[in-house]
Amino acid sequence: MEIKLRPYQLSNVDDFMEWACDDEVIRTSRLRHYTSREDALEYLKEVAFPHPWYRAICLEDRPIGFICVKPGSSNERCRGQISYALGSKYWGKGITTMVVKMIAVSKVFKEFPDLVRIEAKVEVENKGSQKVPENVGFLKEGLLRKYGFYKGEIIDMFIYSFLVTDSML
Numbered sequence: 001m002e003i004k005l006r007p008y009q010l011s012n013v014d015d016f017m018e019w020a021c022d023d024e025v026i027r028t029s030r031l032r033h034y035t036s037r038e039d040a041l042e043y044l045k046e047v048a049f050p051h052p053w054y055r056a057i058c059l060e061d062r063p064i065g066f067i068c069v070k071p072g073s074s075n076e077r078c079r080g081q082i083s084y085a086l087g088s089k090y091w092g093k094g095i096t097t098m099v100v101k102m103i104a105v106s107k108v109f110k111e112f113p114d115l116v117r118i119e120a121k122v123e124v125e126n127k128g129s130q131k132v133p134e135n136v137g138f139l140k141e142g143l144l145r146k147y148g149f150y151k152g153e154i155i156d157m158f159i160y161s162f163l164v165t166d167s168m169l
Contacts, residue, residue, distance in 0.1 A: 019087030133160035
């Protein structure tokens with residue numbers, strides 16, 4: 001199984017819709033449901049393409065998910081936020097953990113030299129997504145009470161961090 005990261009392309013819209021419209025992905029992520037091919041193309045054009053570090057997680061060069069790191073700006077440029085989602089038929093195979101390891105040390109800290117900290121904020125109810133930063137070596141710093149708006153509710157989230165000086169597991 002060869003996993004690669006690369007920017008999304010317009011030609012990936014059908015693959016994007018296959019995993020991003022998966023009911024299990026929608027249920028457990030902050031992604032919204034894309035109602036049409038045009039809707040998904042708009043998301044890719046307006047969100048994925050202009051994003052400074054938004055990559056397709058590819059299996060056999062077909063996107064099966066995404067990972068992104070959004071570096072902070074101004075006084076917050078020392079930290080970035082990591083987000084990820086993967087098609088549900090690929091869950092439990094260690095793919096997202098492997099991808100986070102690929103980016104957490106080798107790419108993002110090099111591409112953004114002001115970055116010294118990557119943060120992951122994960123919904124308390126999403127046990128599977130919590131395993132990813134834990135298995136990479138992120139430190140679970142605590143609970144952010146009533147922190148995020150998710151599917152119409154204000155929810156608690158855990159915050160994890162990985163520093164440029166930390167070691168991966």
